[in-house]
Amino acid sequence: MQILDGLAVSAHIKEQLKQEVSDLKANGRKAPHLAAILVGNNPASEAYVGNKVKTCEELGFDSTLLRFETSITEEELLNEVKKLNENESVDGILVQLPLPKHISENAVIDTIAPEKDVDGFHPISQGKMVLGQPGFLPATPYGILLMLEHYNIDVTGKHCVVIGRSNIVGTPMSILMSRNANPGNATVTMCHSKTKDLKAMTLQADVIVAAIGRPRFVTADMVKEGAIVIDVGINRIDDATRKSGSRLVGDVDYDNVAPKCAYITPVPKGVGPMTICGLMKNTLLAAKNRSNA
Numbered sequence: 001m002q003i004l005d006g007l008a009v010s011a012h013i014k015e016q017l018k019q020e021v022s023d024l025k026a027n028g029r030k031a032p033h034l035a036a037i038l039v040g041n042n043p044a045s046e047a048y049v050g051n052k053v054k055t056c057e058e059l060g061f062d063s064t065l066l067r068f069e070t071s072i073t074e075e076e077l078l079n080e081v082k083k084l085n086e087n088e089s090v091d092g093i094l095v096q097l098p099l100p101k102h103i104s105e106n107a108v109i110d111t112i113a114p115e116k117d118v119d120g121f122h123p124i125s126q127g128k129m130v131l132g133q134p135g136f137l138p139a140t141p142y143g144i145l146l147m148l149e150h151y152n153i154d155v156t157g158k159h160c161v162v163i164g165r166s167n168i169v170g171t172p173m174s175i176l177m178s179r180n181a182n183p184g185n186a187t188v189t190m191c192h193s194k195t196k197d198l199k200a201m202t203l204q205a206d207v208i209v210a211a212i213g214r215p216r217f218v219t220a221d222m223v224k225e226g227a228i229v230i231d232v233g234i235n236r237i238d239d240a241t242r243k244s245g246s247r248l249v250g251d252v253d254y255d256n257v258a259p260k261c262a263y264i265t266p267v268p269k270g271v272g273p274m275t276i277c278g279l280m281k282n283t284l285l286a287a288k289n290r291s292n293a
């Protein structure tokens, strides 16, 4: 069994990005500029956005963080996004999800200028992905593809079972695993809460992508020997043995599943760090596209 080390792979990719940005600057081009919007004070969202801003600093990107109270209205937030769309110095825009219930995430995502949609959530980005056209891939699925590529894991012809159908992970992951490109060319089954016999599906899987948001949902009896398991879940559970009183676990029962696998991603330090890499690669692409436009 080999552990797919997201921290190590992301460090490697970040070094490459740092070099590319330094080359851009040496050629008189400006640094890529990422603008992030954070609404409210959800501690996890604060940590993720903080990490994105810190990564920008590490790589030599410019960044702007705009913070708003939970009480901001949808109209006010849409106006803030429109201002960033019109700001020539900004290459990429991300709005950290989830948003408070009174704000429509779709309305906000639809308002981001497609050429600055570095999260890859805009309908134009998703449409291009479905059609196999170049564009911004959603950050987490993009990070998973980068990880497979790094380890030379060929999924061609393999049966990939994706559990979860969210717009930001499950659905795009299904499309990308079945696309006619590398990594891709897998045969995909997409499962969700209404799937009748999930275990019968996962037992046929050469590759499992778990993106359900339920701690340790995928158990050893659901996984065949030699499977590749990608765990997208990030669930905080109580743990009295820890000083903090809690710990992070994935959607996979790692301790019992790992011994059966050919490859597995841990949580933490698996897919999570790769998400940031996907975002940074998209931001560099946005900056290059805009300077060539």
Ligand SMILES: Nc1nc2c(c(=O)[nH]1)N[C@@H](CN(C=O)c1ccc(C(=O)N[C@@H](CCC(=O)O)C(=O)O)cc1)CN2
Pocket (backbone or CB within 6 Å): 047, 048, 049, 094, 095, 096, 097, 098, 119, 139, 140, 234, 248, 267, 268, 269, 270, 271, 272, 273, 274, 275, 276
């Ligand atoms: N606008 C967006 N919102 C959200 C996205 C996204 O891609 N764009 N994805 C998630 C949150 N997320 C990034 O925003 C994210 C989640 C987790 C990690 C990560 O590195 N996790 C670490 C553990 C972190 C911890 O200790 O809590 C790991 O897995 O090692 C990065 C990014 C929802 N919202």
